[in-house]
Amino acid sequence: MNVRVGSGHDTHRLVAGRPLILGGVRVEYPKGLDGHSDADVVLHAVTDALLGAAALGDIGDLFPDTDLANRDADSRIFLAAAMEKLTAAGWRVGNLDVTVFAQEPKLGPVKAAIRARLAELLGVPADAVSVKAKTGEKVGHIGRGEAIGCHATVLIAKTGHG
Numbered sequence: 795m796n797v798r799v800g801s802g803h804d805t806h807r808l809v810a811g812r813p814l815i816l817g818g819v820r821v822e823y824p825k826g827l828d829g830h831s832d833a834d835v836v837l838h839a840v841t842d843a844l845l846g847a848a849a850l851g852d853i854g855d856l857f858p859d860t861d862l863a864n865r866d867a868d869s870r871i872f873l874a875a876a877m878e879k880l881t882a883a884g885w886r887v888g889n890l891d892v893t894v895f896a897q898e899p900k901l902g903p904v905k906a907a908i909r910a911r912l913a914e915l916l917g918v919p920a921d922a923v924s925v926k927a928k929t930g931e932k933v934g935h936i937g938r939g940e941a942i943g944c945h946a947t948v949l950i951a952k953t954g955h956g
């Protein structure tokens with residue numbers, strides 16, 4: 795079996811007047827993430843991990859932030875495009891491990907929903923997806939509540955020939 799590992803990382807600023815969307819799940823919070831698209835930091839990190847594992851470039855190659863078509867785009871579109879590329883190249887997802895860095899809001903109550911959504915988007919069982927949450931220990935831009943970050947690691951596999 796041919797296996798590859800990929801990692802992805804992303805950070806977005808927290809601002810007033812935007813919805814907070816993490817891993818395709820709307821999270822109730824007075825602020826949201828700023829960005830050209832819906833700024834879903836989790837889906838961006840996962841998309842980059844997938845593309846990285848298959849050495850197929852990065853999210854900015856596929857969806858430039860200079861392209862007006864991507865303004866406020868639902869980031870599930872980016873993830874679906876990456877999955878399509880991987881599937882076309884014969885890869886399937888083994889497992890995904892995600893760590894979200896946020897001082898606030900507390901992510902304990904939404905981790906299960908994010909996990910279920912990610913499993914659905916990747917077409918894998920929920921037990922192949924892990925979602926962990928860390929605070930910023932009140933230091934740095936994340937610890938001060940100015941941003942949310944995410945790190946994702948994915949394993950992909952190709953069975954049979956190729």
Ligand code: MG
Nearest residue numbers: 804805835838
């Ligand atoms: Mg991003």
